[in-house]
Amino acid sequence: MNTIAVIGSGTMGNGIAHTFAQFGYPVNLIDISKEALEKAISTIGKNLDRQVGKGTLTEAEKMATLSHISTFTDLQTGVAHADLVVEAATEQLELKLKIFKDLDAFAKPGAILASNTSSISITRIASVTGRGDKVIGMHFMNPVPVMKLVEVIRGYATSDETTENIMALSKKLAKVPVEVNDYPGFVANRILMPMINEAIYTLYENVAGVAEIDTVMKLGMAHPMGPLQLADFIGLDVCLAILRVLQEGFGHPKYAPCPLLVNMVAAGHKGIKSGAGFYNYANGVKEPVVAAKFL
Template sequence: MNIAVIGSGTMGNGIAHIFAQYGYPVNLIDVNQEALEKGMQTIAKNLDRQVGKGVLTADQKDTILKGITTFTDLKTGVAEADLIVEAATENLELKLHIFRDLNTYAKKEAILASNTSSISITQIAAVTCRGEKVIGMHFMNPVPLMKLVEVIRGYATSDETTKVVMELSRALDKTPVEVNDYPGFVANRILMPMINEAIYTLFEGVAGVQEIDTVMKLGMSHPMGPLQLADFIGLDVCLAILNVLQQGFGQPKYAPCPLLVNMVTAGKKGIKSGEGFYNYANGTKDAPVASKFL
């Protein structure tokens, strides 16, 4: 099976990595050649970690990298793909634009999957003429390590498409969980309100960043506190998902905290920008940032 992955950012390069690691030929596609080079460098670094831990050999690393071909032209990159996984920015209009193009360029029998973490698969499928072939394939970050794949069935997604994606996920040594197409699906419908409430707890002065994260790590056995996790996900991504939840359900409980809105507006997006609830200027999590917006 030939795989195409659209988007070479954090999720896209991780998805390309895992497919190539399990022997699937992968085309990694991005409009920006510099982004592709950066994505391939990230894959190489992550493979080096696996080699260092004894998970892979140096020869296996080389084979995996050779199994990934990069493209800046979408039409060429998806032409022979049997499964196409879109992993672009969590932006509805961008995803709809990509799927309109995929409807034209991809083989008729190709499965079109989106790695969206919250946007309706039914809405995405509606801009194609092959709704039965459109499905959500929501990987978790970091893709090579996290076992879950949330498999989202749109209104028109066929049983056969779902079966193929579930089996393919298992072939990657992942655990697929089938869910239905409602805002946020399962993972983010539960996770994002918790993160948002943690931000409100900071915003209202109940406790500081480290204190909030420590309570959740030690008291609830979470491996990472919610504010650090928000930085890891990307505060802009958290905001986008909360907006989808609020629009989809129309309930005040999903309204993003004003502190989150202000931080994203100011460009403080977490690890990706070097600063969020913590400072990452040195490449690792440093002391919490005393937000000027409090």
């Protein structure tokens, strides 16, 4: 792999770009908004500064990493010479289908097209391209520069060669790739989201409050973060979207999102990114929302 193109400059996209660039890969970071790209580069710079502060990166390595990233607002130009394109756009099926249809037209014939989707079918995404054998899931975990896991998802038509290339590439990024098959939620979210949903139901049914639920899971199950805080970190809108993919994909009521989650997303309470979810994040302080708010 030589040039890497990353589509989407949000939390996941800038983290993916950061990681590839840190390991010496030229990265084309693509977004429709120039302002979003400027914000992404600023975020990457701050995250690199944090690494320098911890002594895991030198100032020279930080500058080299930033020098490897170019930004583009034009998709065709950004992907034209890429060997691998990693899509990290919003978790919406129709948007991803449009992007991959365009990628099939714009990317060179030998390029691998990967999606960072956390739940949407790779087989469905690949169906709008003429290169199903070169379409694969490359699901990084957040925060990308820190988390070791990459869920590598094989679509129905994904070739052994494509899978082997992405597994090997992930290891070059000092990640631990795990190969999984293409079913709703894959492994990570098929297990995680029902747990988060059950924690929300536990709050909704007034079994316990936010802090109490998270404390039980942290101290009793050795989780580094409680499920409600984790939901805020992921984004409540993202959790809702994944649960709906699971519900539709399996047709089982156990995946139905809790009504409280639906209402919170409708009200714009999406977790850290909106400033409020199961916790309030005003002025940089995390405070659990009182139980009465959820009744």
